[in-house]
Amino acid sequence: MSVNYKKLMDEEERAERERLEVEAATSAPEPEARGTHEAEAAPVAIPSPGGEADPVPPAAPEEPYRPQPFTQDLLPEPKEIEAEGDLTPEEVDELSHCEAAFGNANKAEWMKWKAAHAIRSRRLYRQDGRTWPDYCQDRFGDSESEVNRRIQQWPLLKAITEQQSLPRSIPDSHVQRLLPMVKQHGQDLTARAYVALRVWAADRRHRVTAEVVSELVGLAQAAEPLALTTANTFRLAIESKSKPKRSSSTKKEHAPETRAPEPAEAIEGHPNLGDLDLGAGFGSAAQEPKAGDTAAEPGAGQRQEDATAPFTEQASRASDVLDGMRIGFTEGQLLQHARTDTLKAIIETALAIAEAAEDVLKDR
Amino acid sequence: MLIVNASPRTAGKTTDTAWLGHALQEHGFDVEGFDADHSKQFWDWSKAGKFSFPVHLKASARFHDEVELPAGKISLVDCGHSENHPAITDSLFKVADLVILHMSPTRADWLRVEKPPEATPFKDIVLRSAVFRADKKPPTTWVLLNRCSPSSKRNEGMTKHYAERMERRDWNVFTTVIPNVGLYAQSMNFPIAGAKDTHFGDLVVEMKERGLLP
Numbered sequence: 001m002s003v004n005y006k007k008l009m010d011e012e013e014r015a016e017r018e019r020l021e022v023e024a025a026t027s028a029p030e031p032e033a034r035g036t037h038e039a040e041a042a043p044v045a046i047p048s049p050g051g052e053a054d055p056v057p058p059a060a061p062e063e064p065y066r067p068q069p070f071t072q073d074l075l076p077e078p079k080e081i082e083a084e085g086d087l088t089p090e091e092v093d094e095l096s097h098c099e100a101a102f103g104n105a106n107k108a109e110w111m112k113w114k115a116a117h118a119i120r121s122r123r124l125y126r127q128d129g130r131t132w133p134d135y136c137q138d139r140f141g142d143s144e145s146e147v148n149r150r151i152q153q154w155p156l157l158k159a160i161t162e163q164q165s166l167p168r169s170i171p172d173s174h175v176q177r178l179l180p181m182v183k184q185h186g187q188d189l190t191a192r193a194y195v196a197l198r199v200w201a202a203d204r205r206h207r208v209t210a211e212v213v214s215e216l217v218g219l220a221q222a223a224e225p226l227a228l229t230t231a232n233t234f235r236l237a238i239e240s241k242s243k244p245k246r247s248s249s250t251k252k253e254h255a256p257e258t259r260a261p262e263p264a265e266a267i268e269g270h271p272n273l274g275d276l277d278l279g280a281g282f283g284s285a286a287q288e289p290k291a292g293d294t295a296a297e298p299g300a301g302q303r304q305e306d307a308t309a310p311f312t313e314q315a316s317r318a319s320d321v322l323d324g325m326r327i328g329f330t331e332g333q334l335l336q337h338a339r340t341d342t343l344k345a346i347i348e349t350a351l352a353i354a355e356a357a358e359d360v361l362k363d364r
Numbered sequence: 365m366l367i368v369n370a371s372p373r374t375a376g377k378t379t380d381t382a383w384l385g386h387a388l389q390e391h392g393f394d395v396e397g398f399d400a401d402h403s404k405q406f407w408d409w410s411k412a413g414k415f416s417f418p419v420h421l422k423a424s425a426r427f428h429d430e431v432e433l434p435a436g437k438i439s440l441v442d443c444g445h446s447e448n449h450p451a452i453t454d455s456l457f458k459v460a461d462l463v464i465l466h467m468s469p470t471r472a473d474w475l476r477v478e479k480p481p482e483a484t485p486f487k488d489i490v491l492r493s494a495v496f497r498a499d500k501k502p503p504t505t506w507v508l509l510n511r512c513s514p515s516s517k518r519n520e521g522m523t524k525h526y527a528e529r530m531e532r533r534d535w536n537v538f539t540t541v542i543p544n545v546g547l548y549a550q551s552m553n554f555p556i557a558g559a560k561d562t563h564f565g566d567l568v569v570e571m572k573e574r575g576l577l578p
Contacts, residue, residue: 009471013529020532065482066447073424074451089495090458097425097451 070104102167113154159191173210181217193228200234215240365461370443372476375466381442386559394437398422401444412553425451428458457493460503468511469526507537511544540567
């Protein structure tokens with residue numbers, strides 16, 4: 001028995017006509033009202049700064065089922081324009097394409113290492129008896145161990161990329177240090193904790209270095225899953241990293257009651273991003289201790305310690321800044337594109353700092 | 365003026381564009397072609413078929429920004445499938461004077477135009493271009509029913525069914541329809557001659573009568 005398509009189409013058409021008549025008879029809701037309703041219904045993803053609630057970061061928008069190619073012709077040519085005022089619709093469109101490039105870059109990164117994983121696991125490198133180490137060197141220009149390391153990272157990198165609402169760059173040193181946490185807490189929770197840490201830190205202008213990530217992983221060993229995404233955990237991770245090491249118990253006992261400055265106040269620049277501002281007073285007399293810095297009148301011995309405390313703090317900050325610069329140099333492309341004389345100057349400066357630190361260390 | 369030939373999926377656009385280009389030229393219009401489809405079929409055909417008007421490769425999402433349209437000519441664009449190349453389609457609709465939506469009178473084509481799963485309905489693609497255009501209005505858009513049954517005229521069978529169905533949804537539908545005949549279907553990469561005396565010549569006359577041509 002054959003289907004009568006004409007009859008089915010007529011029925012569909014009749015229903016469609018009736019629907020259109022009903023639509024025409026009833027007024028459609030105002031688009032503005034719909035927009036307001038959606039805005040009201042949107043969940044607040046990040047708690048207030050003081051909150052200890054679970055700061056679930058807003059996830060990246062879900063990918064449409066139909067993938068859309070991202071091609072270079074989507075990008076406008078860079079051009080100096082004296083533009084002012086609100087963006088035109090055309091500029092809004094151009095901006096959305098430019099911003100999409102960043103999201104695509106993170107996606108391309110994990111896809112790259114997934115591809116390497118597939119090549120390794122399916123032995124696609126084997127033509128003419130080629131080995132995996134040879135393939136890595138020939139085709140990627142990287143050592144086998146480096147490629148294997150990045151292959152370990154891609155599932156977590158993917159999870160982080162998909163959970164980020166902003167396309168922040170994700171240093172592979174961070175992902176590497178997060179891997180032990182995946183074993184204990186699973187991939188989703190690890191990614192969520194890391195993304196929430198980045199959001200929390202960015203809001204307060206804290207730098208998230210690989211060492212801070214290590215602190216988070218350390219704290220996670222003894223933490224319940226719910227505690228992993230709390231502001232308190234993030235504060236501990238950041239402050240553990242920036243806290244100066246005390247060499248004697250006496251210092252701990254008699255340390256002045258002055259509160260260490262919040263990192264947000266202490267670190268004004270973003271060395272990771274190439275902002276080398278070390279904070280007000282760095283390298284100047286502005287950090288001399290001032291009267292009233294301590295809550296109680298200390299004895300003479302304490303005064304001696306008080307006098308050096310700002311330098312201790314300042315050295316710790318400078319160390320953080322150096323570490324940030326190191327990440328900027330090694331994880332970015334600064335070194336690759338630096339002039340020869342710049343590279344020599346970097347080596348000279350780094351060696352001079354290392355030698356000076358060793359000199360001091362000899363007497364400890 | 366800029367005429368953009370578009371459709372969500374395969375609908376015979378390249379064939380129609382080539383024949384329409386020749387019909388326009390034979391009617392005395394100065395034509396310039398643009399191939400905005402990565403398949404390069406329109407451009408390739410222009411070389412192999414020795415077209416009497418130039419065709420340029422321009423499959424770019426920056427068409428609206430990069431192409432200076434020649435004055436005094438009719439620029440005719442063969443656009444890639446809007447489902448797969450939405451950015452190119454959007455770019456063209458920002459500057460189009462006339463959009464011709466090519467579709468066959470079939471349920472498959474109708475669904476892809478009106479109710480595409482996981483894609484933007486064609487009318488919404490046209491409408492969303494308005495904000496980018498100088499007059500803040502969507503480009504004038506007409507439906508050309510293509511690959512129609514040769515035995516079925518505009519006011520008969522499925523051709524009539526879909527013409528009326530589109531009109532009920534506020535589409536402009538050309539009276540001229542293009543039948544599915546070997547003359548057009550087998551002409552790819554061969555020279556085109558005598559287009560004025562075909563359905564495409566009728567289409568040019570109708571476009572003139574409707575005030576769609578300069």
